[in-house]
Amino acid sequence: MIDIQIVRDNPDLVAEKAAQKGYEINVGHLLKIDTERKKLIAQIETLRAERNEYAASLKAGKPSVEQLERGKAIKHDLSELEARLDPLEHEYLTLLKAVPNMPLDSVPIGKTEADNQVIKTVGEKPDFDFSPKNHAEIALAKGWLDKERAAKIAGARFVYTKGDLVRLEFALWQYGMAVLGDENVLQQIISENNLQVSSKPFIPVIPPAVAKKEVFEATGRLNREEQTYKFEDEDLWMNASAEHTIAPMYMNEIVDEKELPIRYVGYTTAFRKEAGTYGKDTEGIFRLHQFNKLEMESFVPPESSFNEHLFMIAIQEYLMQQLRLPYHVLEKCTADIGRPNAKGVDIEVWLPSQNAYRETHTADLITDYQARAMKTRLRRGTGEVELLHTNDATVFSQRPLIAIIENYQTPEGDVMIPEVLKPFMGGKEKI
Helix, strand or coil, X not given: CCCHHHXXXXXXXXXXXXXXXXXXXXXXXXXHHHHHHHHHHHHHHHHHHHHHHHHHHHCXXXXXXXXXXXXXXXXXXXXXXXXXXXXXXXXXHHHHHCCCCCCCCCCCCCCCHHHCEEEEEECCCCCCCCCCCCHHHHHHHHCCEEHHHHHHHHCXXXXXXXXXXXXXXXXXXXXXXXXXXXXXXXXXXXXXXXXXXXXXXXXXXXXXXXXXXXXXXXXXXXXXXXXXXXXXXXXXEECCCCHHHHHXXXXXXXXXXXXXXXXXXXXXXXXXXXXXXXXXXXXXXCCCCEEEEEEEEEEECHHHHHHHHXXXXXXXXXXXXXXXXXXXXXXXXXXXXXCCCCEEEEEEEEXXXXXXXXXXXXXXXXXXXXXXXXXXXXXXXXCCEEECEEEEEXXXXXXXXXXXXXXXXXXXXXXXXXXXXXXXXXXXCEC
């Protein structure tokens, strides 16, 4: 949730920045409701103070008839004003939560993801002396995927993953957690990228796969139409990524500054409707309703959040480089970074079957947008309390598996194992 003072001080800029993200907001109406709300709150506070004075005067002796009448009037007026404030407060919060986070000035302005900017390309694309297959062809031939039986059980875009593909996926999770839990490796990444951040490791966590509506709304992640599933007859929504339930861990809490940064690497199965997705993206395991993810989430002081964002991107690049997968890095434009983001970066891997780079990683700089609604704060050493900042980023989803299958395939239809994953695959050379 954005700071209302920013809206009050910069109404035109807020509307302009929201439009750059593709959101139409009525700033004038929000400010009108805000003014009415502030006026009512002032009146209520005045009456409450008078009520307290009245209560104190009663201790001095038996109240007069006039005092009793005034006491009744205060109670009546206060009740009336509070009843008027409740719906106004609800409308105010609804309107304020609809205002997206302000994108940083460095974020490219764009209308669609086509306006994202490639800022770096790394690695050599494989040069096959045979016609490469796509990951679905290879996986089906190996018996690693069974969509027909999954459709019988759960419907379209679910899958049974089997055999060596399961082992490869678990190797990916183990490798990711090994890197993020190794302070020496993290310090190496920090040094190589000239970053000014702590080398404190990430703590593994398996978060809940569901959250209440108010929690999703506080994090700015509830997307009813396009991705989020809801439990029938319950106030529970299924997460669409692990950070959706890691970010609110410290909701309504004050964290001591000396505990920061707090970093988690969280694993969960995620669920998305993926409405409107058709064609090649639905083949194999590229875009499923159910998939697994390993995510980074961090809680940091405001002055550290931008460097933390860069650190997460550096970790993502390190992982891709160690897997020897060709990729490029995208600076996402205003229309593609999402409502809670101040900045966003994607990494896309080269897929030979599509002759294109496709997304595997996202890194989100959220600033204080989530923390304000979640009431997640930090206490400085001076005793001062303020909002902290949050960051999240992908470690691995199942998409790097696609890239490994396609970029490491052999003419015989086997898949070579990346060197860094071999220790987690019992030393196997190929599958």
